[in-house]
Amino acid sequence: MKTLLVNPQLKKYQQPSLPPLGLLSIAAVLEKEGQKVDLLDLNVEPKALKNYKEKPDLVGITATTPLVKEAWNLTKYFRKKRIPVILGGPHPSALPEESLKYADIVIRNEGELTMKKLCENWDKKEKVIGISYKKNGKIIHNPPRPLIKNLDELPFPAYHLLPDISLYSTPQPVVTQKKRCLTLVTSRGCPYQCNYCFKGVFGPVWRPHSAEYIVRLWKYLVSDFGVEEIGVQDDNFNFDYDRARRIVDGLIKEKINIPWTTAQGIRADKVDLPLLSKMKKSGFFRTGFGIEAGSQEMIYKIGKGLKLEKAEKAIKICKKLGIESIGYFIIGNAYDNTKTMEETINLAIKLDPDIAHFTIAVPLPSTPLYKLIEKEGKFLIKDWNLYGYTRGLCYFEVGELKKELVETMYRRAYRRFYLRPKVVKRILTKKSTWLRIPEVARASVHYLGGRNG
Numbered sequence: 001m002k003t004l005l006v007n008p009q010l011k012k013y014q015q016p017s018l019p020p021l022g023l024l025s026i027a028a029v030l031e032k033e034g035q036k037v038d039l040l041d042l043n044v045e046p047k048a049l050k051n052y053k054e055k056p057d058l059v060g061i062t063a064t065t066p067l068v069k070e071a072w073n074l075t076k077y078f079r080k081k082r083i084p085v086i087l088g089g090p091h092p093s094a095l096p097e098e099s100l101k102y103a104d105i106v107i108r109n110e111g112e113l114t115m116k117k118l119c120e121n122w123d124k125k126e127k128v129i130g131i132s133y134k135k136n137g138k139i140i141h142n143p144p145r146p147l148i149k150n151l152d153e154l155p156f157p158a159y160h161l162l163p164d165i166s167l168y169s170t171p172q173p174v175v176t177q178k179k180r181c182l183t184l185v186t187s188r189g190c191p192y193q194c195n196y197c198f199k200g201v202f203g204p205v206w207r208p209h210s211a212e213y214i215v216r217l218w219k220y221l222v223s224d225f226g227v228e229e230i231g232v233q234d235d236n237f238n239f240d241y242d243r244a245r246r247i248v249d250g251l252i253k254e255k256i257n258i259p260w261t262t263a264q265g266i267r268a269d270k271v272d273l274p275l276l277s278k279m280k281k282s283g284f285f286r287t288g289f290g291i292e293a294g295s296q297e298m299i300y301k302i303g304k305g306l307k308l309e310k311a312e313k314a315i316k317i318c319k320k321l322g323i324e325s326i327g328y329f330i331i332g333n334a335y336d337n338t339k340t341m342e343e344t345i346n347l348a349i350k351l352d353p354d355i356a357h358f359t360i361a362v363p364l365p366s367t368p369l370y371k372l373i374e375k376e377g378k379f380l381i382k383d384w385n386l387y388g389y390t391r392g393l394c395y396f397e398v399g400e401l402k403k404e405l406v407e408t409m410y411r412r413a414y415r416r417f418y419l420r421p422k423v424v425k426r427i428l429t430k431k432s433t434w435l436r437i438p439e440v441a442r443a444s445v446h447y448l449g450g451r452n453g
Contacts, residue, residue: 019162
């Protein structure tokens with residue numbers, strides 16, 4: 001059987017072009033079984049589909065919420081050619097019935113083993129757990145597939161199927177000169193209860209690769225692909241402090257001293273000076289911290305479970321070591337008001353990370369936030385294309401939290417943080433700013449523009 005895997009193009013707003021790790025992992029499992037797999041990453045090669053002349057036996061398409069409408073368009077394209085289409089990823093997992101209007105099958109949650117079993121039992125779908133499909137016009141949801149317990153059983157992602165890796169950017173492209181960069185994940189799952197986070201694919205149980213597996217993968221990317229920078233895309237790289245330390249010790253021992261980041265974020269309450277010092281020694285130069293709100297009361301309300309003094313301490317350690325820090329903050333969560341949003345802005349200024357990233361709360365399908373708005377609020381935007389953390393759009397109103405207030409506070413956050421003289425000086429004295437003037441200019445207009453605030 002020949003399978004084509006497709007990553008849709010994100011057309012509405014420019015984003016970092018990161019490798020589609022989920023598809024690469026599925027491809028690796030299928031190749032291990034002796035199957036032929038092609039991959040089209042339309043996000044970096046938009047014309048690749050037009051130039052694709054093969055006729056696969058089936059097509060698998062991944063979709064996050066802002067990509068799902070493009071995924072549906074691709075589904076129509078392939079079904080006109082009488083090729084069966086499988087949809088998977090976060091959005092189809094959250095709302096399988098919606099995607100079954102277009103696709104033959106939806107894979108819910110982790111895709112590797114389900115895709116493998118589906119290829120083996122295409123005519124016996126009732127035997128494949130973890131899928132949803134239609135039979136005689138009725139939607140059938142087979143039982144969920146248990147999460148993979150031992151991630152080390154998975155082969156390395158099939159990075160060799162990617163086009164030229166120089167097409168991929170770093171996780172924070174506004175502030176870093178483009179290099180040969182690839183990303184990886186060292187763990188899956190998250191036990192925390194943040195109300196804005198969708199955990200339907202990898203679940204609520206944290207499951208790690210071993211430190212030894214990750215060091216081998218790191219070494220492979222450097223030796224076989226000439227990678228110059230690695231972005232760790234985990235939600236919880238340092239959930240197990242000792243494992244994080246063993247990974248870093250392995251990198252130092254193997255002398256794999258290339259720049260790497262955890263721009264997706266690490267837990268501020270699970271780092272200290274010894275760990276960050278070792279990370280710095282191994283090439284680590286930037287990390288994000290999901291802080292999200294400006295008061296301990298709001299932190300607890302949104303389910304974050306973080307002590308703010310831990311975040312303050314972590315950023316101070318980063319400054320001491322010369323590690324660039326990113327603070328992630330949310331404006332307009334369902335429990336916000338003028339006072340709490342001002343507290344969030346004030347905390348960002350007090351902590352003073354190198355980069356502050358403010359986002360308006362996004363109610364992704366099936367999250368606690370989404371369900372709360374369904375019950376008590378009003379959605380303002382229903383076009384999935386417009387959903388995303390960098391849009392600067394207000395997606396809902398609830399109680400006294402209104403669109404005009406949220407958008408005003410969002411612009412105010414960026415202006416108050418970035419228009420301080422010391423921050424302007426910090427940005428202008430960075431070499432990377434001048435190397436990437438167009439990107440920095442676009443970001444400045446997007447985040448600092450507007451009339452209010």
